[in-house]
Amino acid sequence: MAIDPQNAFLSIQTSLAQLSTLIVSYSFSAIGAIILLVVGYIVAGLAERSIFAGLGHIHHFDQTLRQFFSKIVRYAILVLVVIMVLGQFGVQTASIIAAIGAIGLAIGLALQGTLQNIAAGIMLLALRPFRIGESVEVGPIAGTIEEIGLFATKLRTAEGIYILAPNSTLWNQPVRNFSRNGVRRGDITLSIGSWNDIDRAQKTLLALAAAEKRIRRDPAPIAFVASLGDTTVSLTLRYWTSAADHFSTTIDMTKRAKQAFDSEGISIPLPPPEAPTPEIRKQ
Template sequence: MEIDPQNAFSAIQTGIRQASALVVTYSFSVVGAVLLLIIGFVVAGLVERWVYAGLGQVGGFDLTLRRFFSKIARYVVLGLVVVMVLGQFGIQTASVIAAIGAVGLAIGLALQGTLQNIAAGIMLLALRPLRIGEYVQVGSISGTVEEIGLFATRLRAADGVYVLAPNSTLWTQPVKNFTRNGVRRNDITITASNEHDIDWVQKSLLGLAEGDKRVKKDPAPSAFVAELGDSTVAITLRYWTSVSDFQSAKVDLNKSVRNTLKANSTIQ
């Protein structure tokens, strides 16, 4: 079959014209998309800084939360820019938004545990049941808080062990904060024979506590009979110290009580 040169030339010209029209059309779309991306990145950066600075004006707003919400604002702007860029090429933005929603739902279901940790981290940072530097106990987890992240909290146990606890675990259990109130109470209980002078024992215990500068005057230390037995009596020395002095005062007073009462053959 012979090819008509004139028809072939006409077909080539038609193809060239169509390709040129497509190039011109999509060139404008590409240029517009590039401009949108550039402007979008600039605006996203500005929005991130504005949100970060604005939240900084809110008294007591946590630094980690400021970073988190400013990043969220940036990604929201970038998401809108991507949808606008796709619209430049004739893609239906409603379909894109629906697809993004479906993908987001699937990711949310797949990362349900992770999202729970993020939500718990936000609540921990907002309500602050624990702060960096505080010694806390949550269930079987205890230690000094070193960092509160959006996914997990890092603690240092009393024996120096590194502990990384998921935020959801810390949020769903009662928190014992040993540092927050600034003072702590300690009880030293000894068992004495009924034959001993109970008044003298109480005065001796009080004297030891009152003579220690770390023991608070208010509330004042007290010594009282805590429990009665058939042949013994339990006497408790109760006193308060600052959190920083709690452990050292406890160790020293335990030793002083033991030495004082043992010398008088009071302790059983």
């Protein structure tokens, strides 16, 4: 079949015209996409720095949370820019948003426990039930806080053992913070024989407390009868110290109280001797 040169020329001319129109159209789209990417990248960086600096003006706002929220804002802007760029080329953005939502839901279900730890970490960093360096007890976990992260918290026990506790575990239980208030109460209880002078024993304990610089004067230390036995009287010395001095003061005052009672002739009753075991004679 013979090809008509005139028709072939017209077809080529039409194709070139369509290609030219398409190139021009996509050139503008490409230029617009590049401009959107550049502007979006700059805006995302400015927004990140602004959020980070703005949260820094909030008193005691955690550094980790500042970085976390500023990064979230940055990546959210970048995702929005990418969707707008795809829209420049005629891509249906509604389907992309739906796909992103489905992917996010799937990831959320797969990482449910991890997301709980992140949410708990955000609450721990925001509300600050404990800080780095504080001594706490949360359920069966006790130790000194070394690091608070978005996923887990690092602690060091009194025995020097390393503990990595998930944040959700720490958030869902009552927290006993031994360092937060700055002061702690100490009690030393000793038993003396009921034949001793109780007033003299109380004055001895109060004199020990008055001589100890780590014991606070307000509230003043007190000595009182804690309990009565058949042949014993339990005396308690109650005082307040700083949280950092609590343990060392307790062990020092216990030793000094025993030494003071010995020097004052205030006897501490000994446990009764064990009854002798009867001999079993062989028949």
